[in-house]
Amino acid sequence: MHKFLIRSFVSSLVLLFTLTVAAVAKDVKAAFVYIGPTGDHGWTYQHDVGRKAVEAAGFKTTYVEGVPESADAERVLRQLANSGHDVIFTTSFGYMNPTNKVAKEFPNVKFEHATGYKREHPNVSTYAARFYEGRTILGTIAGTMTKSNVIGYVASFPIPEVIRGINSFTLAAQKVNPNIKTKIVWAFTWYDPGKEAEAAKALIDQGADVIAQHTDSTAIVQMAEKAGVYAFGQASDMDKFAPKAVLTSVENNWGPYYVDRVKAVANGTWNQKDTWHGIGDGMVVISDLDSQMPADLRSKVKKLQADLASGKVHSFTGPIYDQKGNLMVAEGKTADDGMLAGMMTYVKGVEGDIPK
Amino acid sequence: MIKIVKRGQPSRAIFFFTPVLAIFLTLVAGGLIFFILGFKPFEALKFFFIVPIADKYGFSELLLKATPLCLIAIGLSFCFKSNNWNIGAEGQLTFGAIVSGGVALLFYEQEGFYILPTVILAGAIGGMLYASIPAILKTYFNTNEILVSLMLVYVSKLILDYLVVGPWSNPEGFNFPETRQFSDSAKLPLLFEGLRIHAGIFLALAAVVISWFVFYKTYLGFQMKVSGLSLKTAKYAGYKGKKMIILVFLISGACAGLAGVGEITGPIGQLHREISPDYGFTAIIVAFLGRLHPVGIIFASLVVAITYLGAETAQIFMQIPKYTGQVFQGMILFFLLASDYLLFFKIKFIGLKK
Numbered sequence: 001m002h003k004f005l006i007r008s009f010v011s012s013l014v015l016l017f018t019l020t021v022a023a024v025a026k027d028v029k030a031a032f033v034y035i036g037p038t039g040d041h042g043w044t045y046q047h048d049v050g051r052k053a054v055e056a057a058g059f060k061t062t063y064v065e066g067v068p069e070s071a072d073a074e075r076v077l078r079q080l081a082n083s084g085h086d087v088i089f090t091t092s093f094g095y096m097n098p099t100n101k102v103a104k105e106f107p108n109v110k111f112e113h114a115t116g117y118k119r120e121h122p123n124v125s126t127y128a129a130r131f132y133e134g135r136t137i138l139g140t141i142a143g144t145m146t147k148s149n150v151i152g153y154v155a156s157f158p159i160p161e162v163i164r165g166i167n168s169f170t171l172a173a174q175k176v177n178p179n180i181k182t183k184i185v186w187a188f189t190w191y192d193p194g195k196e197a198e199a200a201k202a203l204i205d206q207g208a209d210v211i212a213q214h215t216d217s218t219a220i221v222q223m224a225e226k227a228g229v230y231a232f233g234q235a236s237d238m239d240k241f242a243p244k245a246v247l248t249s250v251e252n253n254w255g256p257y258y259v260d261r262v263k264a265v266a267n268g269t270w271n272q273k274d275t276w277h278g279i280g281d282g283m284v285v286i287s288d289l290d291s292q293m294p295a296d297l298r299s300k301v302k303k304l305q306a307d308l309a310s311g312k313v314h315s316f317t318g319p320i321y322d323q324k325g326n327l328m329v330a331e332g333k334t335a336d337d338g339m340l341a342g343m344m345t346y347v348k349g350v351e352g353d354i355p356k
Numbered sequence: 357m358i359k360i361v362k363r364g365q366p367s368r369a370i371f372f373f374t375p376v377l378a379i380f381l382t383l384v385a386g387g388l389i390f391f392i393l394g395f396k397p398f399e400a401l402k403f404f405f406i407v408p409i410a411d412k413y414g415f416s417e418l419l420l421k422a423t424p425l426c427l428i429a430i431g432l433s434f435c436f437k438s439n440n441w442n443i444g445a446e447g448q449l450t451f452g453a454i455v456s457g458g459v460a461l462l463f464y465e466q467e468g469f470y471i472l473p474t475v476i477l478a479g480a481i482g483g484m485l486y487a488s489i490p491a492i493l494k495t496y497f498n499t500n501e502i503l504v505s506l507m508l509v510y511v512s513k514l515i516l517d518y519l520v521v522g523p524w525s526n527p528e529g530f531n532f533p534e535t536r537q538f539s540d541s542a543k544l545p546l547l548f549e550g551l552r553i554h555a556g557i558f559l560a561l562a563a564v565v566i567s568w569f570v571f572y573k574t575y576l577g578f579q580m581k582v583s584g585l586s587l588k589t590a591k592y593a594g595y596k597g598k599k600m601i602i603l604v605f606l607i608s609g610a611c612a613g614l615a616g617v618g619e620i621t622g623p624i625g626q627l628h629r630e631i632s633p634d635y636g637f638t639a640i641i642v643a644f645l646g647r648l649h650p651v652g653i654i655f656a657s658l659v660v661a662i663t664y665l666g667a668e669t670a671q672i673f674m675q676i677p678k679y680t681g682q683v684f685q686g687m688i689l690f691f692l693l694a695s696d697y698l699l700f701f702k703i704k705f706i707g708l709k710k
Contacts (some may be wrong), residue, residue, distance in 0.1 A: 070619070070630045075417050
C-alpha cells in the first residue's frame, strides 16, 4: 500500500511536470516580421516556411508581411511585443535599429534579428546563414558547365554579404576552370522582377551562358529559361519556374533554427547569440541536382557538399589574390569570420569594380 | 422608378456629403470582401478601424501617420485648386529628405539650437527646388507637369539610393545602405515620453491654418480659384499665370519636403532607402477626399492614416493579408470619384403612375 502510494505520487508528479512543461511550451507565441509578401518564392517565402515549422512544433505564431523599413517597422514591432508574443523574429536587415529600440522597452520579450550586427540589449540575438558555402557549390557547377567561360552574376547591394558570395562563387569556378570570368550587374534591389530580368538579359547579351543571382525573384531563372542558358535558384527551390535552366538552388532553411530558438524561449534557456550557420548545420540546403549535369560532376558536388558540411573544405582557402594580385589569404590558411564579415574586395577573376 | 436628373449648381452640402458617403461605401464593400475571404466582417472592421487607435499609443501613432499625409495634401491642394497636376510629391518629399539629411549629417555629433531649424529649412528648400523643375518646364517649355513630376519621383529615389549606398553610407556600418544616425540636436523633439509623436505635427497644423487663410482671405487664393475653374477667364482677367504656377509648385514642394524632414528627423533618425511608404502618392487621395479644403484634409488624413494602422492590426490579430490596407485606400478613391457623380446629377425616386 505504502509503495503504491509513493509510486502513484511520483508518477502523478511526473505527469504533472510533463503537463506543465507541455502547457508552458504551448503558451509561447512567436511573431515574424517580413519585408515582402509570403508569396515571393524567395526570401520571405522561405522565412514563412520556417514559421510553419514552428507551428508544426506546436507553437502559436503570428506574422506581418510587407512591413516597410520606414518608420512603420517600429510600430509593428511594438504592437507585437505588446500583444503577448514572447519572441519576435525580424527578418530583414533594415529592421536593425527599430528592433534594438523596441527591445530596450520590452526586456521580457526576445528579439531575433536576421542578417544584422547590432545586439545592443541582452534580449537581442542575431542570426544569418553562410550562403557563401552554397555559392562554392554553384561556382563549381558553373565553372564546369560553361562553354563561353563567361558567367553572369546579378548582385543586389555592394555589402560584404554579397561580395563574399561573388568571391566564393568565382573562386570555386576558377578551381575547376581557370579561364572563367565573372561579370557582375548590380541591380540595387533585393526584389524587383523587372529590374532583375533586365540585368540577366544584359549579362546573357554579353555572352554569359550561366547566370547566378543574389536577388530574390524568379525573374532571372525565367529569363535564363527563355534564352536557353543555365541558372541557379535563390532562397527556395526554383526548379519549377525554369525546369531546363535551373541546375540546382541554394535554399535558405530557417526552420530548424526557428524551432530551436522558440523551444529555448519555452524552456527558459534562451540566451543572446550571434548565429552563423552553414551547410553543416542545415541552414543552407542544396536542392536536387539536375540530370543535365554529367554524373561525375554530380558526384563531385555531392562530395564537396559533404566536405563543406564537415569542415574539411572551406570556401576561402588560400592562396587567394585580389583583383590587383595582392595576397588576401596565404596558402594553406583559411579566411576567418572577421575577414568574411567585412569582405569588401573582389578576388582575381571578377570583372569590374565594386560600386562606391 | 428611379430617374437621374442633372443638377444646376452642386450644393455645398452634397459637396461635403459625398466624401462621407464614399467612406461609408468603402466600409460596406470592405466588410463584403472580408466576408467573401471568410472573415467575420464586423470583427474584421473593428480590428481595422477601432482597435488600432483604442489606446493612447495607438492614437499617437495615428497622428504620427496623419502628419506627413496632411502636410503633403495641403501642399498639393494649392496645385490642384489652380489646375496644376503635381503628381510627384513623393519625389519632392524624397529630395527634401535628402537635402535636410545631408545637412543633418554635416552636424554629426554636434550640438546647438540652430541645427534643427537649419535642417528643417534645408528640407523645405530641397522640396521647393525639386518641385520647381516641373513648374519651370511647364511654364517655359509647355511640358506636361503630370509626366515630369511623376518621372522625377523615380529619379529622386535613385539619387537617395546612390547616396546611402555610396558616399553617405555609415563608415562603421559594414557598407549597408544607410547613413549614420543623426545627432539629437538634428532631431525633432518628441511631444510625450514614450510616444513617437513629434513636433512635426505643428508644421502640419501651421500649414492648415496658413492655407485656409490663403485660400479664402487673399487675392492669391481668389486667383487660384479662378484659374482652377477656367484658365481662359484667368487669362482674360489678366492674372499672371506663370508666376502663379511656379508659386503653387514651390509651396507644394516645400510642404512635401517638410513631410520628408518629419520622417527622417522624427521616427527614423537617419537616411536609408525606404523613408516613406509612398506618402506622396497616398496624399493625392487625401487631398481629394478632403475636398481640397484645409479642414477636410485634416479629417481625410486621419481616415487614410488609419488604413495603414488597421492593416497591421488586422494581420496580427486576424491573419488578414496586410495588403488589404492598400485595397481600402484604393476603394476610398474609387467610391469618391464614383459618388462625385452625385455632384452634378441627382437621383429622383418617382412613384409609378397608376
